[in-house]
Amino acid sequence: MDALWLALAFLLGLVFRHAGLPALVGYLVAGFVLNALGQQGNALLHQIAHAGILLLLFSVGLKLRLKSLARPDVWGGGLLHLAISSVLLGLGLLAVVALPAWQALLLATTLGFSSTVLAAKTLEEKTELRAFHGRLAIGILIVQDLAALALMAFAGAAAPSPWAFLVLGLPLLRPLVAKMLDWSGHDELLVLYGLALTLVVGGLGFEHLGLSPELGALLLGALLAGHPKAMELSRAVWSLKEVLLVGFFLEIGLMGWPDLAALGGALALASLLPLKALLFFFILVAFRLRARTAFLASLALTSYSEFALIVAQFMVKNGQLDAGWLVMLAITVALSFFVAAPLNRFAHALYERFEDRLARFERPERHPDEQPVSLGSTQILIVGMGHAGTAAYDFLKKRQTVPDHPYKMLMVSGIDSDLVKIERHIHEGRRVVYADAEDPGFWHRLHLDGIKAVILAMPDPEAKRIAITQLRRSGFEGLIGAVSSYPEEENALKSAGADMTFLAFNEVGVGLAEHVWEALEKRRPVEGLGQRSVRPVQKVAN
Numbered sequence: 001m002d003a004l005w006l007a008l009a010f011l012l013g014l015v016f017r018h019a020g021l022p023a024l025v026g027y028l029v030a031g032f033v034l035n036a037l038g039q040q041g042n043a044l045l046h047q048i049a050h051a052g053i054l055l056l057l058f059s060v061g062l063k064l065r066l067k068s069l070a071r072p073d074v075w076g077g078g079l080l081h082l083a084i085s086s087v088l089l090g091l092g093l094l095a096v097v098a099l100p101a102w103q104a105l106l107l108a109t110t111l112g113f114s115s116t117v118l119a120a121k122t123l124e125e126k127t128e129l130r131a132f133h134g135r136l137a138i139g140i141l142i143v144q145d146l147a148a149l150a151l152m153a154f155a156g157a158a159a160p161s162p163w164a165f166l167v168l169g170l171p172l173l174r175p176l177v178a179k180m181l182d183w184s185g186h187d188e189l190l191v192l193y194g195l196a197l198t199l200v201v202g203g204l205g206f207e208h209l210g211l212s213p214e215l216g217a218l219l220l221g222a223l224l225a226g227h228p229k230a231m232e233l234s235r236a237v238w239s240l241k242e243v244l245l246v247g248f249f250l251e252i253g254l255m256g257w258p259d260l261a262a263l264g265g266a267l268a269l270a271s272l273l274p275l276k277a278l279l280f281f282f283i284l285v286a287f288r289l290r291a292r293t294a295f296l297a298s299l300a301l302t303s304y305s306e307f308a309l310i311v312a313q314f315m316v317k318n319g320q321l322d323a324g325w326l327v328m329l330a331i332t333v334a335l336s337f338f339v340a341a342p343l344n345r346f347a348h349a350l351y352e353r354f355e356d357r358l359a360r361f362e363r364p365e366r367h368p369d370e371q372p373v374s375l376g377s378t379q380i381l382i383v384g385m386g387h388a389g390t391a392a393y394d395f396l397k398k399r400q401t402v403p404d405h406p407y408k409m410l411m412v413s414g415i416d417s418d419l420v421k422i423e424r425h426i427h428e429g430r431r432v433v434y435a436d437a438e439d440p441g442f443w444h445r446l447h448l449d450g451i452k453a454v455i456l457a458m459p460d461p462e463a464k465r466i467a468i469t470q471l472r473r474s475g476f477e478g479l480i481g482a483v484s485s486y487p488e489e490e491n492a493l494k495s496a497g498a499d500m501t502f503l504a505f506n507e508v509g510v511g512l513a514e515h516v517w518e519a520l521e522k523r524r525p526v527e528g529l530g531q532r533s534v535r536p537v538q539k540v541a542n
Contacts, residue, residue, distance in 0.1 A: 005034060005045075009246050024121065024249050025341050028334050031253015041254040049251045051199060052244030053117055054217040055237055058198040060120045060129065060138060061221020062230045069139050073287035077136075078143035081283050085112040085276065103320060106311065109151060111269065111332075112276075113305035116141045116214070117248060118337055122344040123300055130417065132442075133296040136284070140301060145215050148307050161210040167219075174223050181229055190229075194237045197221075249337075252306070255330035262324055266331035269304070273339055277302040281358075288365055291358040292351055292444070299347045303336040304329075374447045375433070378413040382455045383437045383467060385416040385425055388483050388504070389457035393430055410452070437463055443470030448478075456482040456498075461489045465496045472497040483507075 012026035012033075069075065090108035093099060099107070119137055120129070128134040177197070184193040197220045206216025224230050277298045284294035312329045315321035343350070351358070375381065380396060382389045396412045415435040416422055425432040435442050437458060454471060456464045464482050471480060481500045484490045490501040 005030070005039070005250060006246075008033065009250060013246075024118075024245075025338060027246050027249035028253050028337055031250040031255075032257070032334075033253075034250070035254050035257050039254065041251050045247050045251055045254075048244050048247035050203075050213075050248075052241060052246070052248050053214060054198050054203050055195075055241035056117060056120055056124075056245060057214050057218040058194065058202065058221040059124070059234045059237065059241060060116075061218040061223070062225055062234045069142060071139070073284065073289060074136060074139035075143050077280075077283050077287055078140035079147070081140075081280055082109065082112045082144065082147060085279060089272070103315070106151070106315075107308075107325075110148075110308040110311045111304055113144045113148060113307050114141060114276075114301040115303040115305045115333070115337070115340075116145065117245070117306060118303050118340060119300045121245070122341065126344075128296075131296075133293045133300070136289075136293065137297045137300040140297070142215075142218065144305070145212060145218075148212065151311070161208070164209045164211055167206070167209065167211065170219060170223060177220075177223055178227050181224060181227060181233065186232070190233060191236045191240070194233050195240075198237075248306075252309075252330060252334050252337075255309070255327065257327075259324075262328035262331060265328045266335055269332045270335040270339060273302055273304075273336055282361065285361050285363065288363050291355070291360075291362050295351050295354075295358055296347050299340070299344050299350075302343065303340040304333045306333060309333060375413050375451070377411045377450060378431075379410045379450055379452045380412045380455070381451055381453070382412065382414040382457060384456065384458035385414040385421055385430075385432050386457065386459065389414060389416070389455070390425070390430075392455050392457060437467050443467065443474055446474075448474060448476050451476070451478055453479040453481065456480065459485075461485070461492070464493055464498075468493060468496040468498050 009027050009030040012030045013023035014026070016026035016029070017023045086105065086109040088108075089111055090101075090105040093104040093108055094101060097104070119141060123129045123131075123134045123137065129138065181190075181193060184190045198217050202216035202218075202220035203213040207213045224233070280298035280301050281291075281294050284297060285291060289297075308329050309326065312321060312326045316323050316326050382393050385393065393412060393414050396410070412431065414425065414430060414432040415437065416425075416432060417435065417437065422432050422434055435446075437443075437456075448471075454467075454476070456467055458464055458467075461484070464484075468480055468482065479500070480498045481502065482493045482498045483504050484493060484501045485504055487503065490503060493501050
């Protein structure tokens with residue numbers, strides 16, 4: 001029967017993907033179809049779903065900067081939205097249902113949370129986890145998760161162990177955790193290490209301490225954020241995480257088929273999603289964020305959280321809530337996914353359509369992270385200062401030393417999102433500044449005056465495609481060159497607007513041959529190369 005579930009999930013996921021919607025909508029529909037056919041979730045599906053969620057949050061943690069949580073727009077925006085939505089929704093529940101005030105407030109607070117799984121997955125699919133609005137959304141979700149821990153303790157569902165304070169010493173383990181990552185190599189040991197950190201240390205470990213295993217998985221990932229192998233580890237567990245997450249969406253659909261009353265309640269709650277998004281938008285704009293950033297972050301947070309199901313299940317077990325509430329909330333969460341998934345898919349197009357109306361609400365003063373970016377007199381910009389970017393920078397600087405060279409006075413600058421790399425480059429005398437090229441907002445804020453050429457040397461193909469698209473959309477008419485790894489990537493980059501691409505492995509071969517040729521030229525006078533003097537070849541016995 002499990003084989004039938006997988007086949008149905010694949011078929012409906014494929015149908016919805018070709019219809020222009022995320023495949024996860026198809027998985028949800030598969031769950032509802034299976035429930036209508038009399039199927040029910042089981043312990044195995046629950047374990048698969050739980051493992052998928054933990055791996056997703058671990059991957060998010062690998063790309064997270066914990067210091068970003070200290071920003072007022074993150075903790076202030078998250079808590080302010082939660083407080084306002086809880087009060088308003090709580091009053092609404094008291095007006096229409098017969099519940100004690102504390103239960104209504106508890107349910108209203110859980111509905112104020114947004115789905116970490118949906119937001120993280122949609123942002124990851126669009127490679128916007130590291131974009132400013134992506135980091136903002138994930139930061140707010142973490143604040144919500146911390147509030148969820150306090151809420152569960154208040155409800156009596158999860159009182160943390162006295163040993164939970166040991167978690168505060170987690171940063172002290174970073175050198176050991178990082179060293180073990182180095183020792184894990186690049187093959188199956190790397191995957192196993194990621195699974196052990198996520199499921200054992202972050203999952204079971206935090207659960208044993210009375211803390212959220214989801215928070216544990218995210219913090220374990222954040223512990224390795226910035227490590228040179230963090231992105232490699234994320235890619236290593238990616239496929240496994242994607243497959244296991246299918247179980248999560250199936251499980252929601254299998255929770256129950258609603259009667260008319262439950263369906264009506266779910267539709268009523270789902271109709272409040274636009275108000276939830278608007279509240280997020282106006283709060284974030286009040287923190288001096290641009291309308292674009294506030295809009296994209298708000299859409300990422302426009303959903304109901306699976307945490308509402310956890311609280312409802314606990315209250316049903318304690319006899320505080322009728323079982324029908326659990327089914328209704330399951331449908332509500334599922335409907336929010338149906339609404340939020342396509343909205344996030346077309347988020348940028350939606351903003352461009354409503355930009356004039358939304359921009360009116362921006363405050364005159366800008367958020368420090370959204371100030372316009374100027375690169376001074378830069379004329380050649382290198383994006384991504386890894387091995388390829390550094391080699392390009394050094395080559396251009398070397399050419400500037402050639403007497404009477406026509407481009408002798410061109411200013412070269414590099415940008416990168418890795419602060420460790422930037423410090424090293426500055427120490428070595430290179431002109432490199434911090435910027436996140438994967439953030440589309442960066443290209444909106446960048447002053448392109450005077451820049452004649454851009455070299456894209458980032459490893460991520462999607463990041464390069466986004467950069468090219470944003471450059472051309474901003475009116476940049478200079479040269480754009482990009483490093484590529486595969487022939488099909490070359491075609492995609494040229495279609496996006498690149499003037500030239502360089503297949504990395506081909507260029508390595510050409511570069512090596514050029515160095516060998518130059519070395520031979522230097523040795524010609526010494527060894528008489530080009531003459532007919534040839535060293536004898538030693539015969540080797542068969």
